Amino acid sequence: MVEDEALRELMGILKDLPREVSRPLVLYIQLFAGATRAPAYERQLRLARETLALHADTLLIGAALSETVEAIRGKRESGEDHRPLKNHNYLKRxxxxxxxxxAPKALERATQQPRPTSRTAQALAALGGTDE
Structure with missing residues (x-):
């Protein structure tokens, strides 16, 4: 019964997150699993809460989660380390x-200056502007 409630609550948290955060969060939680079984839903819920509490910016957490999962999977695939995670220290770093x-320069430029979408609009803008 407790496991069902934990699963429901975990699903509620995941559905409210942007995809850029929810997907890497699920993959990150799986890194805590042993070779033979997944962590209990209560533990998964606790891990999700702890992870999301690490920073106020959830998109930043999503980016860090993606990098963490990619790095740890790489280590596991190369045979360096197959142990399940025990804490959030690597993610914190x-x-x-x-x-x-x-912030990436491309993002800064994109927010500073709107870019015409078509080649025709770009050519018109280069010739002296448009009446958009």
Whole structure:
């Protein structure tokens, strides 16, 4: 009964998150699983809550989760380390690293200057502007 409630609550959390966060969060939680079975739903719920509490910016958490999952899967595939995660220390370091990065230049340019969508509109804009 408790497991059903934990699963319902976990699904509620996941459905309210953007896809960029929910998918890597599920993959991250799986990194805590042993070789033979998945963690109980109560533990998965606790891990999800702890992970989301690490930073106020959920998209930043999603980016850090993606990098963490990719790095740990790479280590596991290369045979370096197959042990399940025991805590969030690696994710915390990745989160600090992601948070310290400057915003990508392409994103800055895109937000500063709207770009015409078609080649015709681009050509008209280059010739002297349009009446958009």
């Amino acid at each position: 990745v989160l600090e690293s992601v948070a310290a990065r400057p």
